[in-house]
Amino acid sequence: MSSKVLDRDFYLRSPQEVARDLLGKILVSQVHHRPVSGIICETEAYDGEVDQACHARTGKTRRNSVMYGMGGFAYVYFTYGMHWMFNCVVGERNYPAAVLIRAIQPLEGLDIIYDIRSPIGEKHWCDGPAKLTKSLGITAEHNGIDLCNPKSAVYLQPGSDIGEEKVIITPRVGIDSTPEPWKSKPWRFLADLC
């Protein structure tokens, strides 16, 4: 198994570019000292303080402070009283932007995911942002870790590139109370695998 990781430069671009290129990449997490991984197939971009759907819209707070750091680090937050969300911070230092990983296709460590997710069906193990964090054991302790270090508990590997004809772009979801034009920005990216 390769130990290659996506380098820092990959993340030092706009959240839209990174979200698009993250499709097909591999998210790896260490669970009980064993790798559990999946191919990223759905992402969303959150772009700066002006983006009214972004957590940084009200300025820097204790929760979102990681987003103000340099790209290539993990921003993990808790919501709805019971769910963890995993994001990749992108862009330069002091520009708050991130890409939310919304879904992955399980690749490695399936027996471990089964232990965590059973009796839920395999098709629904990682098809939502809170589902994949549960399957990969991602919690607050992963907030702020360096995704460019293969020794980190969570990092990303180059996978296969997804051709333009297999990329579906739609508005972001789960942000009904966000005002326009932000609510309709086409910043959600899905890979049409299969």
Added chain:
DNA sequence: TCTTCGATTGTCT
């Protein structure tokens, strides 16, 4: 397959 609805707590105003 689709729709509705309760769960549950950190964070910010």
Added chain:
DNA sequence: GACAATCGAAGAA
């Protein structure tokens, strides 16, 4: 004190 970048169970069709 309100709300949240959601999930999954349950019931209807």
